[in-house]
Amino acid sequence: MEYFLHILILIGIYVILSVSLNLITGYSGLLSIAHAAFYGVGAYVAALLALKFHSPFLANIICAVILSGLLGAVVGIPSLRIRDDYFAIATFAFQVITFSVMNNWVSFTGGPMGLPGIPQPAIFGWEITTHYDFLIVIFVLCIITLWISHKIVASPFGRVLKAIREDEIFAQAMGKNVASYKVLIFVIGAGMASVAGVMYAYYISFIDPTSFTIMESIFIISIVIIGGAGNIWGSVLGAAVLVILPEALRFLGMPSSIAANMRQIIYGALLVIFMLFRPQGFIGEYSFRK
Amino acid sequence: MLIQVLINSISAASVYTLIALGFSLIYSTTRFFHFAHGAVYVSGPYFAYLFHSLLDVSLVFSLPLAVASSSILGIALEVFIYKPLRTKGSTSLILLLASLGIYIMIQNIISMIFGDDTKTLRSGLVREGLEFFGARITIIQLTIIIVCFVLLIACWILMNYTKIGNAMRAVASDPELALISGTDPDRVILFAFAIGSALAGIAAILISFDIDMTPTMGMNALMMGVVAVIIGGVGSIPGIALGALLLGMAQHIGVWKIGSQWQDAIAFVILLIFLLFRPQGFLGKKIKKANI
Numbered sequence: 001m002e003y004f005l006h007i008l009i010l011i012g013i014y015v016i017l018s019v020s021l022n023l024i025t026g027y028s029g030l031l032s033i034a035h036a037a038f039y040g041v042g043a044y045v046a047a048l049l050a051l052k053f054h055s056p057f058l059a060n061i062i063c064a065v066i067l068s069g070l071l072g073a074v075v076g077i078p079s080l081r082i083r084d085d086y087f088a089i090a091t092f093a094f095q096v097i098t099f100s101v102m103n104n105w106v107s108f109t110g111g112p113m114g115l116p117g118i119p120q121p122a123i124f125g126w127e128i129t130t131h132y133d134f135l136i137v138i139f140v141l142c143i144i145t146l147w148i149s150h151k152i153v154a155s156p157f158g159r160v161l162k163a164i165r166e167d168e169i170f171a172q173a174m175g176k177n178v179a180s181y182k183v184l185i186f187v188i189g190a191g192m193a194s195v196a197g198v199m200y201a202y203y204i205s206f207i208d209p210t211s212f213t214i215m216e217s218i219f220i221i222s223i224v225i226i227g228g229a230g231n232i233w234g235s236v237l238g239a240a241v242l243v244i245l246p247e248a249l250r251f252l253g254m255p256s257s258i259a260a261n262m263r264q265i266i267y268g269a270l271l272v273i274f275m276l277f278r279p280q281g282f283i284g285e286y287s288f289r290k
Numbered sequence: 291m292l293i294q295v296l297i298n299s300i301s302a303a304s305v306y307t308l309i310a311l312g313f314s315l316i317y318s319t320t321r322f323f324h325f326a327h328g329a330v331y332v333s334g335p336y337f338a339y340l341f342h343s344l345l346d347v348s349l350v351f352s353l354p355l356a357v358a359s360s361s362i363l364g365i366a367l368e369v370f371i372y373k374p375l376r377t378k379g380s381t382s383l384i385l386l387l388a389s390l391g392i393y394i395m396i397q398n399i400i401s402m403i404f405g406d407d408t409k410t411l412r413s414g415l416v417r418e419g420l421e422f423f424g425a426r427i428t429i430i431q432l433t434i435i436i437v438c439f440v441l442l443i444a445c446w447i448l449m450n451y452t453k454i455g456n457a458m459r460a461v462a463s464d465p466e467l468a469l470i471s472g473t474d475p476d477r478v479i480l481f482a483f484a485i486g487s488a489l490a491g492i493a494a495i496l497i498s499f500d501i502d503m504t505p506t507m508g509m510n511a512l513m514m515g516v517v518a519v520i521i522g523g524v525g526s527i528p529g530i531a532l533g534a535l536l537l538g539m540a541q542h543i544g545v546w547k548i549g550s551q552w553q554d555a556i557a558f559v560i561l562l563i564f565l566l567f568r569p570q571g572f573l574g575k576k577i578k579k580a581n582i
Contacts, residue, residue, distance in 0.1 A: 031383055078562070082569055085323045085382050089516065090565045093558035096513070100555035214509065218390050225387060261398040268398065271391030275384050276375060288383040 005131035009203060011243045012138035013196045016145045018223040018235035020192035025221070026229030026286055027153055028185050029165030031084075034075050034091035035220045037098035038190040040212030041068045042197025044102060047115045047207050057121035057128075057202070064198045065191040071098075072190025076183040083168075095214055102209040114208025121202045134203050141199065145192055149232050152188070161185055162230075165286065215264070222267045226274050228284025237282055242267055294425035295542050301431040301500075303531075303538030304438030308493035309515030310522070310530045311445055312486035318462040318525040319475070319482040320376075322385035326367055327490055328512030329396035332505060334360045334491030335498035336400050339409050349411075357491040364487025367392060368480055393509070401505035410502045411495070434496045441489065446527045454481055462525055510554065517561045523571030532572055536560075 021035045045064040049055045055063075071094075078090040102109050109115070121128045121137075128137055152158050160181055163171040172178050201207050219242070227238020246263035254262060280287035309331060316324045337359040341352035371392065375385055419426035449455040457478045460468040465475045494503070494511065514537065522533025537557060544556040564571065 031386070078566055082565055085386050086565060086569060088383070088386060089323065089520070090562060092513070093561050093565070096558045097555050097562075100552065100558075104551040104555075215394070218394060221387070221390070258402060261402040264394050264398045265402075268391040268394030272371060272388050272395070275380070275388035275391065276371070276378075279380065279384050288381050288387070289379075 002131050005135055007243065007247060009131065009135050009138055011240050012135070012142050013200055013203075014220070014223060014239035014243055015142050015236050016138075016196040016199075017193055017220050018227065018239050019145055019149050019232055020189040020196075021220050022224045022227075022229060022232060022235045023149055023152065023161075023185055023192075024189040025224055026231065026235075026284065027158060027165065028161045028182060029286070029288075030076075030079050030182065030186075031088040031221075031288075032075070032091040032186075032189075033088055033214065033217045033221065034095040034098070035189075035193055036212045036214070036216035037075075037095045038068045038072060038193035039197040039200070039216065039220075040098060040102060040207075040209070041071055041190075042194025043201040043207045043212070044109060044115070044197075045194070046198040047118045047201045048109075050119055050121075050202075051115060051117070054119070057123055060121075061195060061198050064194040068194030068197075069187040069191040072186040072188075073183050075190070076186030079182045079186070080179045092214070095217055099209055099213060102212065110208070112208060112210075114206060115201075116206045118201055118205045118207070120205070128202070134199075138199055138203075141195055145195070146232060146236070148188075148192070153232065157181070165230075219267060222271050224281075225279075225284075226267075226270055226281050228281035229288070230280075230286030231284050234281055234283045241282075242270075291425075291546070293423050295546050296539075297422065297425050297427050297431065298545075299538040299542040300535070301427075301434050301538075302542065303518075303534040304435045305493050305497050305511070306514045306518045306534035306537055307438050307442060307531050308489050308496075309511055310518040310534055311442070311527070312489035312493070313512065313515045314519045314524060314527075314530055315445075315458070315482045315486040315489075316479075317519065319458055319479050320372065320385070322372075322382040323389065323516070325386065325389040325509075325512065326392035326396065327364075327389075327486070327515075328508030329393045329400075330360055330364045330367070330487045330508075331490040331494045331511055332397065332400060332503070332508035333363050334494035335411060335503040336404055336409075336505075337491070338411055338495050338498070339404070339503070342411065343409075353495060356495060357488050360491025360494075361484050361488040363396075364483040364490070365480060368483040373476060373479075397505055397508060404505065406505060408502045408504050411498050412502075428500070430496070430500045434500065437492065437496060441492070442527065442531055445485075445489075448485075449527060454478070458482060459525075514557060517557050519571075520561060520569070521564050521571055523573040526571070526573040529571055529573030 017035060017039055024030050024032050042064040045067050046060040049060045049063060075091055075094045079087050082090060103112055128134060160171060160176050164178055164181060168178055223238040223242050224235055226242065228234025246266055249259045249262050274281060313324065313327050316327065334356055338352050338356035341347040341355050342349055371388060372385060375388060419428040449459060457473045460473055461475045461478045468475055518530055518534035518537050521536055522529030537560065540560055541553045541556055544552055
């Protein structure tokens with residue numbers, strides 16, 4: 001039962017991550033390979049605050065969102081000057097630099113040893129300890145993320161994002177300040193991703209840089225693409241499929257050393273297959289074509 | 291000390307140049323970020339390890355065989371994945387995403403077969419390097435620098451003085467126009483993949499003699515190549531060599547002054563500066579991807 005709850009919690013975390021990336025990549029057409037960086041910033045901010053200042057859970061979430069949002073603005077700014085694959089490479093650079101800081105600033109982040117012993121969170125006296133408690137909190141956060149995302153994409157703001165995705169120069173010609181829209185969606189997406197990071201840090205109670213590598217970024221991209229770019233529910237579906245599918249390998253009796261590689265091979269293969277035959281993913285509305 | 295830093299930078303720059311040359315050949319003809327180039331790169335020393343250490347083929351035969359195998363891997367990717375994608379009119383982002391998927395697949399297949407631990411092609415003791423103006427240069431560093439220099443010249447001649455080189459530059463500048471004037475872009479791209487992948491294989495085999503191999507070494511190596519290409523300017527062979535040299539020197543001065551763990555960060559900060567302020571690099575032409 002604990003295992004089952006664990007899977008649901010993981011799905012919840014990846015729903016938050018992929019929905020927030022979908023806002024950036026699926027709706028605005030900005031392919032970002034830096035999402036694990038925002039995820040990691042959230043986790044590290046919460047862990048450091050909790051360990052060094054024993055600050056409360058909700059305050060940590062707010063700090064993480066603000067700091068990650070600021071980083072999001074910084075990552076989003078190159079999109080004003082460069083685009084497509086060049087922009088993707090710029091986000092890649094931010095991902096690597098963030099990872100370097102986590103891994104090498106040993107006195108502050110613990111370096112490769114990570115940060116162990118993150119205390120269990122409490123909301124107004126309610127201590128979140130069991131898998132059930134965590135599932136409830138993450139479920140609520142998922143709902144909030146989905147609600148905000150839905151509000152964004154259904155609003156005039158969201159329509160401008162789609163316009164930028166389809167034809168940036170046209171959007172500009174219609175008098176929209178394309179630059180501020182792009183940076184703002186990055187701030188929002190990065191802030192949301194950091195919430196997933198905060199939850200991950202508290203849930204596992206130990207973090208190290210290997211959870212926030214480029215591979216994690218690619219995994220989140222795979223969820224968005226396979227689920228369907230430009231559709232929030234696609235990301236929910238994608239997160240469920242890509243988290244559950246590799247778990248099924250366990251039941252086929254695959255040894256865990258191979259299972260880790262198999263898991264990555266599966267989503268790599270899925271990414272290639274979907275690009276070949278269904279670039280819009282399961283239920284997506286955007287297939288990276290102009 | 292300064293001379294030692296210089297030697298180390300030139301040797302690192304040589305490897306970056308080889309990766310960058312291969313990447314740039316493919317990028318300039320296909321116009322997409324071939325991430326799987328990093329996986330083709332890793333495949334080189336692992337093929338060599340397979341032939342030499344597991345199948346007992348002598349080193350003289352197994353190294354060329356390994357380079358050929360990497361080249362064939364690159365060709366296979368083009369034939370079975372990228373060409374069908376291009377035929378469907380996929381954008382460069384779709385190709386980039388597919389290549390990310392391929393990269394992950396190949397890297398994990400290698401680590402499943404050979405394990406994640408460090409493998410080596412070297413046998414015997416590590417020999418002490420040669421004395422050179424008070425600094426040391428190892429035999430393998432010297433080999434890397436010479437091989438790189440020879441291949442750099444060879445590539446330059448290939449691109450500027452042969453028929454296929456002309457065709458490659460034609461496709462790079464305008465695929466449709468090349469097609470109209472009787473050059474088949476697909477054939478040219480296939481050639482670019484063959485040569486580019488072989489160069490990646492050579493670079494990786496050379497580096498694996500110096501610092502051994504792990505399945506995950508490809509992404510980082512590829513990115514250093516990409517940084518060199520972007521600094522130097524896509525499609526310019528002297529630019530690539532210059533970019534690689536600048537990158538190698540910046541990194542090794544960084545190693546000397548602030549510590550080796552910040553090498554990656556230094557490289558990517560340089561990349562960001564170039565992407566933001568001079569995306570066409572030192573010697574490249576203005577590109578449409580920037581300053582829309």
